[in-house]
Amino acid sequence: MLELTLQAIYTGLLSGGFYALVAVGLALIFGTMKVINLAHGELVLLAAYVAYATESKLGLNPLLALPIAMAVVVSAALLTYFLTNHIKKDRELNSLILTFGLGIILTNSLLMVFSANIYSTSTEWFFEGVVIGDTLFSMRSELLAFVVGVLSLGGLYWWLNHTWHGRAIRAVSSNLDAAKLMGMNPKQAEMWSWGVAGILATLAGCMLYTTSVIHPPIGHGLTIKAFIITVLAGMGSIPGVLVGAFLIAIIESLTATFFQSSLSELASMGIFLVVLIVLPSGLFGNKRIH
């Protein structure tokens, strides 16, 4: 029983690192623009399909797809930014419609190009087991996704605090007029937040392909998960994203272990609602990009 619980928590912890990687791009863009990119999950999925194509068509390790996937996904993210930027009125609201539509277009394009088939990696290295302390089991790819997720968030945190582009993103997220008075160009900060969100989505997509299976409709589910974690975190807080992602993932894993895996999403939704009732501004509420 104890072993089972520990294993469930361990599995949840590992997927929490991956969830955080998926969610943080959404939080970053929300910070600078107060825009929720509803095509974010589709961008992650796009990267996963690039990884699939690299493996199946070129016969290469899917991780070698990173540079191409990054070029594709960052371009798509910047294109989304420029379209969002052209919204003249009520950007916060109208961008929801715009990005939701772009998500549908992306899903259907993937469907057209790659069909509705389910794909997963055929590189065996990824699903070999790793046992820690004789009891905790995972696939190599799950451990890799966790490490990549945590390192990426750490890197992002460093970048936001120690580079001028990063600082401008924090300043714009905190107080737009004050940021302008520091000589910051808000448009540039917004563009960087979309570009970096694209890079993070690419990493997430490649991890998605190596740990799990992909097919066109799952992009939408990823967006929802990212959105829930971002709200749970308290819109725009990066440590909050990490904590929120672990919370959701561990609850899901415990539910799947002790009840049914079909109930796990329901359980995480339940926690989400409870947190919002108790702490309306999220776990790390009222803080912006930290």
Next chain:
Amino acid sequence: MLEVMNLSAGYGAMEVFWDLSLKFEGGKTTTIVGPNGAGKSTLLKTIMGLITPMSGDVLLRNESCLNAETWQRINEGLVLIPEGRLLFGDLSVEENLIMGAYPKNSRKSLENNKENVFNLFPRLKERRNQISSTLSGGEAQMLAIGRGLMEEPKICLIDEPSLGLSPVMTHEIFSIFRELKEDKLTIVLVEQNTNQALKIADHVYLMQAGRVALSEKRENIDLKKLEDFYFARN
């Protein structure tokens, strides 16, 4: 150096001032006094590009800067130390100061300037890790001034710096402004504290209800008369 010509601006459809013309000479200190709601802060925000004017022009070194974004004006050395708390409320005191070093020219002397600010305001040094939204009014004012100095202004617009400061602190910051003046900075100072403000001024404007009611060289101004003027139209 800096000139405002026939400027009109406001919020939405409401005009705060009309056809306003003022001139700020290079290397000199110009003080703008006037009652609450006269439009002084609105004028400074319009000069910075935070508010788009309805008509008229703002000349920076004899060239219109209306097409320049706020951040481009900052890169020209135009800096506003805003009234009240236009701080990064969720960032610490020290982080707020670091943000002040964002303009390209001031980045390399970040550490130096930060030490200088901490020497000027030891209180900020004590509270360097405190989240700035929890500062007292006076401390927040010190932080806004310190952050503005981090930007290494050439033309410095200062909006009611003494607001919320004790008489001792007010005296201190005015001695800082006097030093800036000796360094040949162009200063535009909006102040309710006419006594202090007149002491360092070269030129004085009195603004009332969106208009310039008086424009005089400092030496031609009698504080008593100015106050009569001030109260007569209030």
